[in-house]
Amino acid sequence: MSAALPGESCERAGGIMSAEVAEQSAVLRRILRDGTPGIREVAAAIAAREPRFVLLTARGTSDHAALYAKYLLEIRCGLPCGLASMSTTTAYGAKPDLTDVLVIGVSQWGGSPDLVASTWAAREAGATTLAVTNNPDSALTAVAEFHIDVLAGPERALPATKSYTASLLSLYLFAEALGGRDGAAAGDLPDLAQRVLARTGEVRALASRYRFAERMVIISRGYGYPTAKEAALKLMETCYIPALSYSGADLLHGPLAMVDNISPVIAIVPEGKGGEALQAVLARLRARGADLFVVGSQAEVEAASAGFVLPTDGVPEELQPILQILPLQLLAHEVAIARGQDPDAPRTMAKTPETD
Incomplete structure:
Protein backbone atom coordinates (compact mmCIF):
# COMPACT_ATOMS: atom_id res chain seq x y z
CA MET A 1 0.00 0.00 0.00
CA SER A 2 1.49 3.37 -0.94
CA ALA A 3 0.81 6.76 0.57
CA ALA A 4 -1.51 9.22 -1.07
CA LEU A 5 0.26 12.31 -2.31
CA PRO A 6 -1.14 15.85 -2.13
CA GLY A 7 -3.58 16.22 -5.00
CA GLU A 8 -4.46 12.51 -5.17
CA SER A 9 -7.88 11.24 -4.20
CA CYS A 10 -8.61 11.47 -0.50
CA GLU A 11 -10.46 8.14 -0.88
CA ARG A 12 -7.09 6.40 -0.55
CA ALA A 13 -5.87 5.52 2.94
CA GLY A 14 -4.16 8.48 4.52
CA GLY A 15 -5.19 10.85 1.74
CA ILE A 16 -6.96 13.35 4.00
CA MET A 17 -4.11 13.57 6.51
CA SER A 18 -1.61 13.83 3.66
CA ALA A 19 -3.55 16.68 2.04
CA GLU A 20 -3.85 18.57 5.32
CA VAL A 21 -0.16 18.17 6.10
CA ALA A 22 0.55 19.63 2.65
CA GLU A 23 -1.63 22.69 3.40
CA GLN A 24 0.56 23.95 6.21
CA SER A 25 2.67 26.35 4.20
CA ALA A 26 -0.51 28.09 2.99
CA VAL A 27 -1.93 28.13 6.53
CA LEU A 28 1.21 29.77 7.91
CA ARG A 29 1.06 32.37 5.16
CA ARG A 30 -2.61 33.06 5.95
CA ILE A 31 -1.86 33.64 9.64
CA LEU A 32 0.94 36.08 8.85
CA ARG A 33 -1.23 37.96 6.36
CA ASP A 34 -4.68 37.88 7.97
CA GLY A 35 -4.21 36.88 11.58
CA THR A 36 -1.41 39.14 12.77
CA PRO A 37 -3.45 42.36 13.22
CA GLY A 38 -6.04 40.66 15.42
CA ILE A 39 -3.38 38.86 17.46
CA ARG A 40 -1.59 42.14 18.11
CA GLU A 41 -4.84 43.78 19.17
CA VAL A 42 -5.54 41.00 21.69
CA ALA A 43 -1.96 41.12 22.98
CA ALA A 44 -2.13 44.88 23.49
CA ALA A 45 -5.36 44.63 25.48
CA ILE A 46 -3.91 41.90 27.69
CA ALA A 47 -0.56 43.63 28.13
CA ALA A 48 -2.39 46.68 29.46
CA ARG A 49 -3.62 44.55 32.37
CA GLU A 50 -0.05 43.61 33.32
CA PRO A 51 -0.63 39.94 34.20
CA ARG A 52 1.76 38.60 36.85
CA PHE A 53 1.45 34.92 35.93
CA VAL A 54 0.17 32.72 33.10
CA LEU A 55 -1.72 29.43 33.35
CA LEU A 56 -2.12 27.34 30.21
CA THR A 57 -4.90 24.78 29.82
CA ALA A 58 -5.13 22.19 27.05
CA ARG A 59 -5.16 18.50 26.25
CA GLY A 60 -3.64 16.25 23.60
CA THR A 61 -1.96 17.98 20.68
CA SER A 62 -3.09 21.35 22.01
CA ASP A 63 -1.27 20.60 25.28
CA HIS A 64 1.98 20.42 23.34
CA ALA A 65 1.22 23.78 21.74
CA ALA A 66 0.57 25.13 25.25
CA LEU A 67 3.93 23.78 26.43
CA TYR A 68 5.58 25.62 23.53
CA ALA A 69 3.80 28.78 24.66
CA LYS A 70 5.16 28.23 28.17
CA TYR A 71 8.71 28.32 26.85
CA LEU A 72 7.93 31.43 24.78
CA LEU A 73 6.25 33.39 27.56
CA GLU A 74 8.89 32.57 30.16
CA ILE A 75 11.91 33.15 27.91
CA ARG A 76 10.69 35.90 25.60
CA CYS A 77 8.35 37.76 27.96
CA GLY A 78 9.75 36.98 31.42
CA LEU A 79 6.35 35.78 32.65
CA PRO A 80 6.25 32.76 34.97
CA CYS A 81 3.94 30.09 33.56
CA GLY A 82 2.29 26.88 34.62
CA LEU A 83 0.34 24.13 32.91
CA ALA A 84 -2.99 23.90 34.71
CA SER A 85 -4.52 20.73 36.10
CA MET A 86 -8.13 21.24 35.07
CA SER A 87 -9.48 18.63 37.47
CA THR A 88 -8.53 20.79 40.45
CA THR A 89 -11.48 23.00 39.59
CA THR A 90 -13.76 20.71 37.56
CA ALA A 91 -13.52 17.60 39.79
CA TYR A 92 -12.31 18.92 43.15
CA GLY A 93 -14.01 22.31 43.13
CA ALA A 94 -10.88 24.29 44.01
CA LYS A 95 -11.34 28.06 43.96
CA PRO A 96 -7.89 29.63 43.60
CA ASP A 97 -7.43 33.41 43.56
CA LEU A 98 -6.56 34.17 39.94
CA THR A 99 -6.49 37.94 40.18
CA ASP A 100 -3.94 39.35 37.72
CA VAL A 101 -3.43 35.89 36.17
CA LEU A 102 -3.75 35.26 32.44
CA VAL A 103 -5.38 31.89 31.67
CA ILE A 104 -4.91 30.67 28.10
CA GLY A 105 -7.02 27.77 26.86
CA VAL A 106 -5.67 26.13 23.71
CA SER A 107 -7.94 23.80 21.75
CA GLN A 108 -8.50 22.85 18.14
CA TRP A 109 -12.30 22.61 18.40
CA GLY A 110 -12.88 24.33 21.72
CA GLY A 111 -15.58 21.92 22.78
CA SER A 112 -14.00 19.89 25.58
CA PRO A 113 -16.33 20.17 28.59
CA ASP A 114 -13.57 20.24 31.20
CA LEU A 115 -11.61 22.88 29.30
CA VAL A 116 -14.71 25.04 28.92
CA ALA A 117 -15.66 24.58 32.58
CA SER A 118 -12.17 25.32 33.88
CA THR A 119 -11.88 28.45 31.73
CA TRP A 120 -15.23 29.71 33.00
CA ALA A 121 -14.15 28.97 36.58
CA ALA A 122 -10.90 30.87 35.99
CA ARG A 123 -12.80 33.89 34.70
CA GLU A 124 -15.06 33.83 37.76
CA ALA A 125 -11.93 33.62 39.94
CA GLY A 126 -10.63 36.90 38.53
CA ALA A 127 -8.43 35.74 35.66
CA THR A 128 -8.08 37.32 32.25
CA THR A 129 -9.06 34.50 29.89
CA LEU A 130 -7.90 33.89 26.34
CA ALA A 131 -9.10 31.10 24.03
CA VAL A 132 -6.79 30.05 21.20
CA THR A 133 -8.81 27.84 18.86
CA ASN A 134 -9.47 26.85 15.28
CA ASN A 135 -13.19 27.43 15.87
CA PRO A 136 -14.40 30.98 16.59
CA ASP A 137 -17.92 29.67 17.29
CA SER A 138 -16.82 27.19 19.96
CA ALA A 139 -18.04 26.92 23.55
CA LEU A 140 -14.53 27.78 24.75
CA THR A 141 -14.55 30.98 22.72
CA ALA A 142 -17.91 31.90 24.21
CA VAL A 143 -16.73 31.66 27.82
CA ALA A 144 -13.33 33.34 27.33
CA GLU A 145 -12.94 37.11 27.35
CA PHE A 146 -10.50 37.17 24.42
CA HIS A 147 -10.07 34.88 21.42
CA ILE A 148 -7.41 34.16 18.81
CA ASP A 149 -8.51 32.23 15.71
CA VAL A 150 -5.55 30.20 14.40
CA LEU A 151 -7.09 30.18 10.90
CA ALA A 152 -6.11 26.61 10.01
CA GLY A 153 -9.41 25.95 8.24
CA PRO A 154 -11.50 22.79 8.66
CA GLU A 155 -9.40 19.82 9.70
CA ARG A 156 -11.02 16.57 8.59
CA ALA A 157 -8.34 14.01 9.45
CA LEU A 158 -8.49 12.78 13.04
CA PRO A 159 -4.77 13.36 13.75
CA ALA A 160 -4.27 17.11 14.18
CA THR A 161 -1.55 18.48 11.91
CA LYS A 162 -2.19 21.90 10.38
CA SER A 163 -4.06 23.13 13.46
CA TYR A 164 -0.96 22.32 15.55
CA THR A 165 1.49 24.38 13.52
CA ALA A 166 -1.14 27.12 13.18
CA SER A 167 -1.43 27.21 16.97
CA LEU A 168 2.35 27.40 17.34
CA LEU A 169 2.66 30.35 14.98
CA SER A 170 -0.33 32.15 16.52
CA LEU A 171 1.08 31.69 20.02
CA TYR A 172 4.48 32.91 18.83
CA LEU A 173 2.97 36.05 17.34
CA PHE A 174 0.97 36.61 20.53
CA ALA A 175 4.04 36.26 22.76
CA GLU A 176 6.06 38.57 20.54
CA ALA A 177 3.33 41.20 20.56
CA LEU A 178 2.90 40.84 24.32
CA GLY A 179 6.60 41.58 24.66
CA GLY A 180 6.41 44.61 22.36
CA ARG A 181 7.99 42.94 19.30
CA ASP A 182 6.63 42.59 15.78
CA GLY A 183 7.33 38.90 15.11
CA ALA A 184 8.90 39.71 11.75
CA ALA A 185 11.33 36.80 12.09
CA ALA A 186 8.45 34.46 11.17
CA GLY A 187 8.18 35.91 7.67
CA ASP A 188 10.22 33.16 5.98
CA LEU A 189 8.39 30.25 7.61
CA PRO A 190 5.85 29.55 4.83
CA ASP A 191 8.57 29.14 2.19
Whole structure:
Protein backbone atom coordinates (compact mmCIF):
# COMPACT_ATOMS: atom_id res chain seq x y z
CA MET A 1 0.00 0.00 0.00
CA SER A 2 1.49 3.37 -0.94
CA ALA A 3 0.81 6.76 0.57
CA ALA A 4 -1.51 9.22 -1.07
CA LEU A 5 0.26 12.31 -2.31
CA PRO A 6 -1.14 15.85 -2.13
CA GLY A 7 -3.58 16.22 -5.00
CA GLU A 8 -4.46 12.51 -5.17
CA SER A 9 -7.88 11.24 -4.20
CA CYS A 10 -8.61 11.47 -0.50
CA GLU A 11 -10.46 8.14 -0.88
CA ARG A 12 -7.09 6.40 -0.55
CA ALA A 13 -5.87 5.52 2.94
CA GLY A 14 -4.16 8.48 4.52
CA GLY A 15 -5.19 10.85 1.74
CA ILE A 16 -6.96 13.35 4.00
CA MET A 17 -4.11 13.57 6.51
CA SER A 18 -1.61 13.83 3.66
CA ALA A 19 -3.55 16.68 2.04
CA GLU A 20 -3.85 18.57 5.32
CA VAL A 21 -0.16 18.17 6.10
CA ALA A 22 0.55 19.63 2.65
CA GLU A 23 -1.63 22.69 3.40
CA GLN A 24 0.56 23.95 6.21
CA SER A 25 2.67 26.35 4.20
CA ALA A 26 -0.51 28.09 2.99
CA VAL A 27 -1.93 28.13 6.53
CA LEU A 28 1.21 29.77 7.91
CA ARG A 29 1.06 32.37 5.16
CA ARG A 30 -2.61 33.06 5.95
CA ILE A 31 -1.86 33.64 9.64
CA LEU A 32 0.94 36.08 8.85
CA ARG A 33 -1.23 37.96 6.36
CA ASP A 34 -4.68 37.88 7.97
CA GLY A 35 -4.21 36.88 11.58
CA THR A 36 -1.41 39.14 12.77
CA PRO A 37 -3.45 42.36 13.22
CA GLY A 38 -6.04 40.66 15.42
CA ILE A 39 -3.38 38.86 17.46
CA ARG A 40 -1.59 42.14 18.11
CA GLU A 41 -4.84 43.78 19.17
CA VAL A 42 -5.54 41.00 21.69
CA ALA A 43 -1.96 41.12 22.98
CA ALA A 44 -2.13 44.88 23.49
CA ALA A 45 -5.36 44.63 25.48
CA ILE A 46 -3.91 41.90 27.69
CA ALA A 47 -0.56 43.63 28.13
CA ALA A 48 -2.39 46.68 29.46
CA ARG A 49 -3.62 44.55 32.37
CA GLU A 50 -0.05 43.61 33.32
CA PRO A 51 -0.63 39.94 34.20
CA ARG A 52 1.76 38.60 36.85
CA PHE A 53 1.45 34.92 35.93
CA VAL A 54 0.17 32.72 33.10
CA LEU A 55 -1.72 29.43 33.35
CA LEU A 56 -2.12 27.34 30.21
CA THR A 57 -4.90 24.78 29.82
CA ALA A 58 -5.13 22.19 27.05
CA ARG A 59 -5.16 18.50 26.25
CA GLY A 60 -3.64 16.25 23.60
CA THR A 61 -1.96 17.98 20.68
CA SER A 62 -3.09 21.35 22.01
CA ASP A 63 -1.27 20.60 25.28
CA HIS A 64 1.98 20.42 23.34
CA ALA A 65 1.22 23.78 21.74
CA ALA A 66 0.57 25.13 25.25
CA LEU A 67 3.93 23.78 26.43
CA TYR A 68 5.58 25.62 23.53
CA ALA A 69 3.80 28.78 24.66
CA LYS A 70 5.16 28.23 28.17
CA TYR A 71 8.71 28.32 26.85
CA LEU A 72 7.93 31.43 24.78
CA LEU A 73 6.25 33.39 27.56
CA GLU A 74 8.89 32.57 30.16
CA ILE A 75 11.91 33.15 27.91
CA ARG A 76 10.69 35.90 25.60
CA CYS A 77 8.35 37.76 27.96
CA GLY A 78 9.75 36.98 31.42
CA LEU A 79 6.35 35.78 32.65
CA PRO A 80 6.25 32.76 34.97
CA CYS A 81 3.94 30.09 33.56
CA GLY A 82 2.29 26.88 34.62
CA LEU A 83 0.34 24.13 32.91
CA ALA A 84 -2.99 23.90 34.71
CA SER A 85 -4.52 20.73 36.10
CA MET A 86 -8.13 21.24 35.07
CA SER A 87 -9.48 18.63 37.47
CA THR A 88 -8.53 20.79 40.45
CA THR A 89 -11.48 23.00 39.59
CA THR A 90 -13.76 20.71 37.56
CA ALA A 91 -13.52 17.60 39.79
CA TYR A 92 -12.31 18.92 43.15
CA GLY A 93 -14.01 22.31 43.13
CA ALA A 94 -10.88 24.29 44.01
CA LYS A 95 -11.34 28.06 43.96
CA PRO A 96 -7.89 29.63 43.60
CA ASP A 97 -7.43 33.41 43.56
CA LEU A 98 -6.56 34.17 39.94
CA THR A 99 -6.49 37.94 40.18
CA ASP A 100 -3.94 39.35 37.72
CA VAL A 101 -3.43 35.89 36.17
CA LEU A 102 -3.75 35.26 32.44
CA VAL A 103 -5.38 31.89 31.67
CA ILE A 104 -4.91 30.67 28.10
CA GLY A 105 -7.02 27.77 26.86
CA VAL A 106 -5.67 26.13 23.71
CA SER A 107 -7.94 23.80 21.75
CA GLN A 108 -8.50 22.85 18.14
CA TRP A 109 -12.30 22.61 18.40
CA GLY A 110 -12.88 24.33 21.72
CA GLY A 111 -15.58 21.92 22.78
CA SER A 112 -14.00 19.89 25.58
CA PRO A 113 -16.33 20.17 28.59
CA ASP A 114 -13.57 20.24 31.20
CA LEU A 115 -11.61 22.88 29.30
CA VAL A 116 -14.71 25.04 28.92
CA ALA A 117 -15.66 24.58 32.58
CA SER A 118 -12.17 25.32 33.88
CA THR A 119 -11.88 28.45 31.73
CA TRP A 120 -15.23 29.71 33.00
CA ALA A 121 -14.15 28.97 36.58
CA ALA A 122 -10.90 30.87 35.99
CA ARG A 123 -12.80 33.89 34.70
CA GLU A 124 -15.06 33.83 37.76
CA ALA A 125 -11.93 33.62 39.94
CA GLY A 126 -10.63 36.90 38.53
CA ALA A 127 -8.43 35.74 35.66
CA THR A 128 -8.08 37.32 32.25
CA THR A 129 -9.06 34.50 29.89
CA LEU A 130 -7.90 33.89 26.34
CA ALA A 131 -9.10 31.10 24.03
CA VAL A 132 -6.79 30.05 21.20
CA THR A 133 -8.81 27.84 18.86
CA ASN A 134 -9.47 26.85 15.28
CA ASN A 135 -13.19 27.43 15.87
CA PRO A 136 -14.40 30.98 16.59
CA ASP A 137 -17.92 29.67 17.29
CA SER A 138 -16.82 27.19 19.96
CA ALA A 139 -18.04 26.92 23.55
CA LEU A 140 -14.53 27.78 24.75
CA THR A 141 -14.55 30.98 22.72
CA ALA A 142 -17.91 31.90 24.21
CA VAL A 143 -16.73 31.66 27.82
CA ALA A 144 -13.33 33.34 27.33
CA GLU A 145 -12.94 37.11 27.35
CA PHE A 146 -10.50 37.17 24.42
CA HIS A 147 -10.07 34.88 21.42
CA ILE A 148 -7.41 34.16 18.81
CA ASP A 149 -8.51 32.23 15.71
CA VAL A 150 -5.55 30.20 14.40
CA LEU A 151 -7.09 30.18 10.90
CA ALA A 152 -6.11 26.61 10.01
CA GLY A 153 -9.41 25.95 8.24
CA PRO A 154 -11.50 22.79 8.66
CA GLU A 155 -9.40 19.82 9.70
CA ARG A 156 -11.02 16.57 8.59
CA ALA A 157 -8.34 14.01 9.45
CA LEU A 158 -8.49 12.78 13.04
CA PRO A 159 -4.77 13.36 13.75
CA ALA A 160 -4.27 17.11 14.18
CA THR A 161 -1.55 18.48 11.91
CA LYS A 162 -2.19 21.90 10.38
CA SER A 163 -4.06 23.13 13.46
CA TYR A 164 -0.96 22.32 15.55
CA THR A 165 1.49 24.38 13.52
CA ALA A 166 -1.14 27.12 13.18
CA SER A 167 -1.43 27.21 16.97
CA LEU A 168 2.35 27.40 17.34
CA LEU A 169 2.66 30.35 14.98
CA SER A 170 -0.33 32.15 16.52
CA LEU A 171 1.08 31.69 20.02
CA TYR A 172 4.48 32.91 18.83
CA LEU A 173 2.97 36.05 17.34
CA PHE A 174 0.97 36.61 20.53
CA ALA A 175 4.04 36.26 22.76
CA GLU A 176 6.06 38.57 20.54
CA ALA A 177 3.33 41.20 20.56
CA LEU A 178 2.90 40.84 24.32
CA GLY A 179 6.60 41.58 24.66
CA GLY A 180 6.41 44.61 22.36
CA ARG A 181 7.99 42.94 19.30
CA ASP A 182 6.63 42.59 15.78
CA GLY A 183 7.33 38.90 15.11
CA ALA A 184 8.90 39.71 11.75
CA ALA A 185 11.33 36.80 12.09
CA ALA A 186 8.45 34.46 11.17
CA GLY A 187 8.18 35.91 7.67
CA ASP A 188 10.22 33.16 5.98
CA LEU A 189 8.39 30.25 7.61
CA PRO A 190 5.85 29.55 4.83
CA ASP A 191 8.57 29.14 2.19
CA LEU A 192 10.75 27.05 4.51
CA ALA A 193 7.79 24.85 5.39
CA GLN A 194 7.07 24.33 1.70
CA ARG A 195 10.66 23.18 1.17
CA VAL A 196 10.32 20.62 3.94
CA LEU A 197 6.94 19.34 2.77
CA ALA A 198 8.23 18.86 -0.76
CA ARG A 199 10.50 16.09 0.53
CA THR A 200 7.78 13.49 1.14
CA GLY A 201 9.65 10.92 -0.95
CA GLU A 202 12.68 11.24 1.29
CA VAL A 203 10.56 10.58 4.38
CA ARG A 204 8.82 7.65 2.68
CA ALA A 205 12.20 5.99 2.16
CA LEU A 206 13.06 6.56 5.82
CA ALA A 207 9.71 5.12 6.92
CA SER A 208 10.59 1.68 5.56
CA ARG A 209 13.37 1.60 8.15
CA TYR A 210 10.88 1.87 11.02
CA ARG A 211 7.80 -0.02 9.83
CA PHE A 212 8.54 -2.95 12.15
CA ALA A 213 9.54 -0.88 15.17
CA GLU A 214 7.96 -2.15 18.40
CA ARG A 215 8.87 0.93 20.43
CA MET A 216 10.35 4.38 19.87
CA VAL A 217 11.91 6.98 22.12
CA ILE A 218 11.71 10.65 21.12
CA ILE A 219 13.86 13.27 22.84
CA SER A 220 14.76 16.94 22.66
CA ARG A 221 15.44 19.89 24.93
CA GLY A 222 14.26 23.47 25.25
CA TYR A 223 11.94 24.69 22.52
CA GLY A 224 12.24 21.28 20.83
CA TYR A 225 10.74 19.37 23.76
CA PRO A 226 7.09 20.04 22.77
CA THR A 227 7.99 18.71 19.31
CA ALA A 228 9.19 15.46 20.89
CA LYS A 229 5.91 15.08 22.77
CA GLU A 230 3.80 15.85 19.70
CA ALA A 231 5.82 13.49 17.49
CA ALA A 232 5.34 10.71 20.03
CA LEU A 233 1.59 11.31 20.05
CA LYS A 234 1.40 11.22 16.25
CA LEU A 235 3.27 7.91 16.10
CA MET A 236 1.07 6.39 18.78
CA GLU A 237 -2.26 7.51 17.34
CA THR A 238 -1.51 6.73 13.67
CA CYS A 239 0.92 3.77 13.84
CA TYR A 240 0.01 2.32 17.27
CA ILE A 241 3.71 2.25 18.14
CA PRO A 242 4.46 2.83 21.85
CA ALA A 243 6.43 6.07 21.67
CA LEU A 244 7.97 7.56 24.80
CA SER A 245 8.92 11.25 24.83
CA TYR A 246 11.51 12.71 27.17
CA SER A 247 13.49 15.81 27.78
CA GLY A 248 17.06 14.77 27.10
CA ALA A 249 17.94 15.67 30.67
CA ASP A 250 15.22 13.37 32.02
CA LEU A 251 16.38 10.50 29.79
CA LEU A 252 19.64 10.40 31.74
CA HIS A 253 17.78 10.00 35.03
CA GLY A 254 16.94 6.34 34.56
CA PRO A 255 15.14 5.79 31.22
CA LEU A 256 18.47 5.62 29.33
CA ALA A 257 18.74 2.06 30.62
CA MET A 258 16.03 0.88 28.20
CA VAL A 259 17.86 2.22 25.11
CA ASP A 260 19.48 -0.45 22.95
CA ASN A 261 20.47 -0.91 19.32
CA ILE A 262 17.03 -2.21 18.33
CA SER A 263 14.43 0.37 19.33
CA PRO A 264 14.90 3.63 17.40
CA VAL A 265 15.58 6.91 19.17
CA ILE A 266 14.42 10.08 17.42
CA ALA A 267 16.27 13.20 18.54
CA ILE A 268 15.04 16.67 17.64
CA VAL A 269 18.21 18.75 17.82
CA PRO A 270 17.52 22.52 17.67
CA GLU A 271 20.14 24.92 16.40
CA GLY A 272 20.70 26.95 19.56
CA LYS A 273 20.87 26.46 23.29
CA GLY A 274 18.52 23.47 23.28
CA GLY A 275 20.75 21.63 20.82
CA GLU A 276 23.84 22.52 22.80
CA ALA A 277 22.25 21.14 25.97
CA LEU A 278 21.42 17.90 24.14
CA GLN A 279 24.99 17.10 23.07
CA ALA A 280 25.94 15.10 26.17
CA VAL A 281 22.79 13.01 25.76
CA LEU A 282 23.52 12.33 22.08
CA ALA A 283 27.04 11.22 23.01
CA ARG A 284 25.65 8.75 25.55
CA LEU A 285 23.17 7.41 22.99
CA ARG A 286 25.88 6.89 20.38
CA ALA A 287 28.03 5.13 22.98
CA ARG A 288 25.18 2.70 23.62
CA GLY A 289 24.90 1.93 19.90
CA ALA A 290 21.43 3.43 19.63
CA ASP A 291 19.64 3.50 16.29
CA LEU A 292 19.61 7.30 16.30
CA PHE A 293 17.37 9.27 13.93
CA VAL A 294 18.07 13.03 14.06
CA VAL A 295 15.94 15.94 12.91
CA GLY A 296 18.33 18.87 12.77
CA SER A 297 21.33 20.31 10.96
CA GLN A 298 23.43 18.55 8.33
CA ALA A 299 26.24 17.95 10.80
CA GLU A 300 23.92 16.42 13.40
CA VAL A 301 22.30 14.11 10.84
CA GLU A 302 25.68 12.97 9.54
CA ALA A 303 26.67 11.95 13.08
CA ALA A 304 23.52 9.80 13.46
CA SER A 305 22.27 6.53 12.00
CA ALA A 306 19.69 8.37 9.87
CA GLY A 307 17.82 11.64 9.84
CA PHE A 308 16.22 14.59 8.15
CA VAL A 309 18.13 17.83 7.56
CA LEU A 310 16.09 20.92 8.37
CA PRO A 311 16.58 24.26 6.54
CA THR A 312 16.96 26.22 9.78
CA ASP A 313 20.08 28.29 9.07
CA GLY A 314 19.32 31.73 10.47
CA VAL A 315 15.93 30.67 11.88
CA PRO A 316 15.61 31.70 15.56
CA GLU A 317 15.47 28.72 17.89
CA GLU A 318 12.03 29.71 19.14
CA LEU A 319 10.59 29.36 15.61
CA GLN A 320 12.25 26.06 14.71
CA PRO A 321 9.51 23.87 16.30
CA ILE A 322 7.14 24.93 13.51
CA LEU A 323 9.52 23.29 11.03
CA GLN A 324 10.71 20.43 13.24
CA ILE A 325 7.32 18.75 13.48
CA LEU A 326 6.71 18.66 9.71
CA PRO A 327 8.99 15.72 8.78
CA LEU A 328 7.75 13.87 11.87
CA GLN A 329 4.12 14.30 10.79
CA LEU A 330 5.16 12.91 7.41
CA LEU A 331 7.01 10.06 9.11
CA ALA A 332 3.97 9.09 11.19
CA HIS A 333 1.82 9.12 8.06
CA GLU A 334 4.26 7.07 6.00
CA VAL A 335 5.00 4.52 8.73
CA ALA A 336 1.25 4.00 9.25
CA ILE A 337 0.77 3.38 5.53
CA ALA A 338 3.77 1.01 5.46
CA ARG A 339 2.22 -0.95 8.35
CA GLY A 340 -1.06 -1.31 6.46
CA GLN A 341 -3.00 1.17 8.60
CA ASP A 342 -5.13 4.16 7.69
CA PRO A 343 -3.83 7.31 9.44
CA ASP A 344 -7.03 9.16 8.55
CA ALA A 345 -9.06 6.96 10.87
CA PRO A 346 -7.06 5.81 13.90
CA ARG A 347 -8.93 3.31 16.03
CA THR A 348 -10.69 4.61 19.16
CA MET A 349 -10.19 8.28 18.18
CA ALA A 350 -12.94 10.87 17.91
CA LYS A 351 -12.68 14.45 16.65
CA THR A 352 -14.39 15.93 19.71
CA PRO A 353 -13.50 13.75 22.71
CA GLU A 354 -14.94 14.35 26.16
CA THR A 355 -11.57 15.70 27.21
CA ASP A 356 -9.77 17.51 24.36
